[in-house]
Amino acid sequence: MAISPTKKNESAPVKMRRVGLFEISENTQIVPARGLLAGVNDIGQFIVNMKKNVQLGEKPEVEWIIDQICNHCGGKLQHKQGLSTCPYCNWALHIESLTYLNGVAKKPLRYQIEGRALRVQTSIDMRNPYQSSFKGDFKIRYFNHACLLIEAGGAKLITDPWLVGPSFLGSGYLEKPSCREAVRALMEADFIFISSNRSSCLHPQTLSLLPKDKPFIVGNFASKSVEKSLRSLGFINIYPLEFQEIYEFSAFFQFSVFAAGDGLEDSGLYVCLSGHDVIINAYGNYLNTFNLPSDLTLLCLPFSGGTSGFPFCMQTEKATQTTLHNQRLEGFKYQLETLLTLSKPAYVMPIATPYFQDSPRDSAIKELNTKNPFKEGKQICDIYSRSHSEQAVKWLNPDETLTLEFKTADLVQWREDIHLLRKEKPQEFVDFYTRQFNYDPKQLITHLQGAKYKAKEIVTFVPTSEDFERVVAPIVQANFETQEFKIIPVRLIIKELKGHRVLILRVRREILACVVANHLPFEEMVRGFHCRIERSPDAYEANFWHHFSHVYIAPKPYSISLKAK
Structure with a gap:
């Protein structure tokens, strides 16, 4: 693909610096221990493993206590005969070992014994202490799939650019071709954020359009998977950032990388733009274990469906595959409902938008691999708004022809001219x-x-x-x-x-x-x-x-x- 070269930016390069940490306050809940027996006790929201029966006048002796939240998608685990299974993603927790059947461990909750009860830490509230005391303007533009252009305080950041060609070794094709303006914005961006090393986020064909000294920010995963992948592609300016630490380009553009809560190497991005809090999360399951800033201006999250080969790569009956797939789609709806309550956004925009298996040899998969329609996400937001009139939320369909300019207390949408690239031939x-x-x-x-x-x-x-x-x-x-x-x-x-x-x-x-x-x-x-x-x-x-x-x-x-x- 031929793209005309852009003029070299003669202004001073945007620099990044570490600012500090979030202010954190713990949320706790009192769990009565009276009547709990030795062994595993399912008390609804929690499962408690007691060393012995709670005797009158004695302090309870606790082995561990866990919540019943799935670490993969945040659904409520359903406990039966020693296993707690998520109804959405089918992750199953072996209670005795506190390990999911796939090998991922579940961490017990922190608690303190107070008399004959337990004070359990259930969640944390996070606040950015370096945030501006007033709200100004910032811009976001959706280009394709999980690729966004974010502008504030003179800095430009692009997220997860997949703009040309297929992902996943010639299998996944963008629903619509990208526009030339997206490629130009990619070239002109000051930094690029890559959330994971999957090729719908770290897309070699798209990244090949860039000079090798383009700066990237990534999460500092233990395996260095994203960093290694970028270095293998020849890039030299890669900044692995510690999770939950706050960095900034300026006081008007601060950000932090949050890890997925399931232990897999996906991440999302918190950004504070001219005083507005925003979460951008394409693939991070149970992001930061849902410990997120609240009163967001904008929440960007996946809704259509994931990129997993489960269940259609498994050797199971088609009816079983369809049931499991539909459960996964319901999980994305449940996640939206949960995050509306937890993060209280003013606006929601779905990202990681649909892509399809357009090759003729994958036609059966394309037919089975249905997506959640955006209208159902809008319905969820509308229902929430009717019952929370003081915290009404508006659904925004992603549209590459619009630039969203967020003001102090409102939103202006600018229509842009675009010129589409040619559609791929699978x-x-x-x-x-x-x-x-x-x-x-x-x-x-x-x-x-x-x-x-x-x-x-x-x-x-x-x-x-x-x-x-x-x-x-x-x-x-x-x-x-x-x-x-x-x-x-x-x-x-x-x-x-x-x-x-x-x-x-x-x-x-x-x-x-x-x-x-x-x-x-x-x-x-x-x-x-x-x-x-x-x-x-x-x-x-x-x-x-x-x-x-x-x-x-x-x-x-x-x-x-x-x-x-």
């Missing part, structure tokens, strides 16, 4: 991957050996045709406990083994080859619906996917050429 990208990448089982084995991943886990990689029906190349089995990696026939595929997690990944041959050759995150295969998965036990295996999608990555900037050689 089959050209499918043909590129098929033509460009050749699967080599020895290369896959070398890649797996280099990961240094140790677990009681057996993963079998089955290269298949594009419809997953035929095995088209040698199968590789990885025993991560014994560190044995070998080529096997179909009859030796292990489907279950006592004491081990077992995965069978049926992956499109050229996609598996591309991921290995370019050291890409394994999750790209799932989010792009390029694989079908069998697993025992039937639960997401967090450690495996985290290691091969965040720890053991070094993405190469391979060039996409759509012309046949």
Whole structure:
């Protein structure tokens, strides 16, 4: 794509500095201990594990206390026979070990014993003490998916730019083409915020339009996944920011990165723009465990649906897949309802807007992978406003032709002229991957050996045709406990083994080859619906996917050429 060069900005570059921390106040709740018995007690909002029965005149002895909030999507866990399961995302917590079946741990709540009761810390209130005492003007413009232009105090920040080409290895296509003005704004931005290393946020084809000294801000994840990915693409000015610390470009543009509450490496952004508090969150599940500033001017959050391969990559009945998918969509509605109450925004705008599996080979997925329509989000806001007239909230549909200018107490919307780029042709990208990448089982084995991943886990990689029906190349089995990696026939595929997690990944041959050759995150295969998965036990295996999608990555900037050689 040819973009005319922009004039070099002769003004002084915008600089960033650390300001400090939020002021925090704890919210607590009194939980009576009377009548609690030794062991696990489900008391509705909480589950309490007592060391022994509470005796008259004795202080209660508590092993731990937890809330019944799902750490993945913030839904209310439903406790039954030693498991607490989320009705929206299906995460299941094993109560005895306080570990979800996928391997993610749940932290007990802090508490103090007061007589025969517990004072439990339930949440925290956060306030920016460096915030301006008056509210001025700022601008936000939506460009596509999760890409926003934010302007205040002379600084310009772009978030998660995916503007050209597909994401997830030729699978995901923007609902509408981006405009040339979005690309120009990207080039002129002072800083770029990348919330995660998924390719709908950290999009190599879009980022290739930028000079390598463009400044980026990212969350300082333990694995350095976003930072590593950007450095592998050649960028040199990357600023990993500590979570919940406040930084600023000026007194009119302050910001802080918040981590997802589920332990996955996604993040969102708090910004204070001329005294207005704003939350921008494309993918951060249960963001900052929903401990967020309140009385927001604007809340930007996902509503249409996520980018997970669950449940359509799982080997389950279509009816079951549809039920699980619909539950996930309801989870996005529940999140909106919850955040309206917690953050009290004046305006809500959905981001991470729909993209589609437009390739003919993914037509079945496109039909099944339905989205929440925006009108249902507006209905939720309208219902909330009718019962909270003093805190009415207005829904804003994302529109690339509008610049939103927030004033002291109102909003002005400016209509912009736009010039659209050409719409992508999905089959050209499918043909590129098929033509460009050749699967080599020895290369896959070398890649797996280099990961240094140790677990009681057996993963079998089955290269298949594009419809997953035929095995088209040698199968590789990885025993991560014994560190044995070998080529096997179909009859030796292990489907279950006592004491081990077992995965069978049926992956499109050229996609598996591309991921290995370019050291890409394994999750790209799932989010792009390029694989079908069998697993025992039937639960997401967090450690495996985290290691091969965040720890053991070094993405190469391979060039996409759509012309046949």
